[in-house]
Amino acid sequence: YHLYFSLLLNRTEKNYLADDLLALSRGMLNTAQAQYEALRGTDWEAAALRNVVFFAVGARLQDPATTVPDYAAAMVDTELAQISAAQGAGQSPMTEGYLDYSQVIPRGYYEGDPVLEAYFRAMMWYGQVNFAQTNDTLNRAALLITLALDNARGSWENIYTVTSFFVGASDDLGYYEYAPAIEAAYGGIPEVSALAEGEAAYQEFLDIIETMD
16 A cells, blocks of 8 residues: 555656646746835835745756846855755755755655656755744745735645645645735735735734734
8 A cells, every 4th residue: 555655646746746836836936026026125025035036946946947037046046055965954045044955855756756856856945944923024925925826826726735635734834824814914815016005914914823823
């Protein structure tokens, strides 16, 4: 049974999820860049930049030819260099905290297959980054990602529902928790352009997510 399970997951990831993940990364990168342009010069600019880096790294891990905007290139290059070195805990310029970069080393059936290795690195990158509630920039970044996912929910769920079936649901807060909190604080899903003038709603959002485990 265990061998059959591994083979089924292997084939599903290689033949379906790898392409789905790259498409999602590209789409989210485009949205993150649009958010950054809309929020330049506001309290949201740093958060929007982090998201450009977040999705650019994910996309680059599967497609090194992915174009990265100049304003994010240095941070993306540093993250990719640390991922490539995979020497253990190091300070992430994106989160300003520490990540265990050794976790991105492909193992098991992922090792030796170029498609699965790239998919594994991208998935581990997304899974390793912690949008800590103690960091205001990352709180804002998490809100922006949730807004972006609201327009790409189907693509994300195609990956999440399959992987959670095989390996279990995520223990971290994510779209399903943050989207209702945003709606409660803002009275619906807000336009990105309106965020800079909605600090009271943002504070209410923070109050809501602080009660979540």
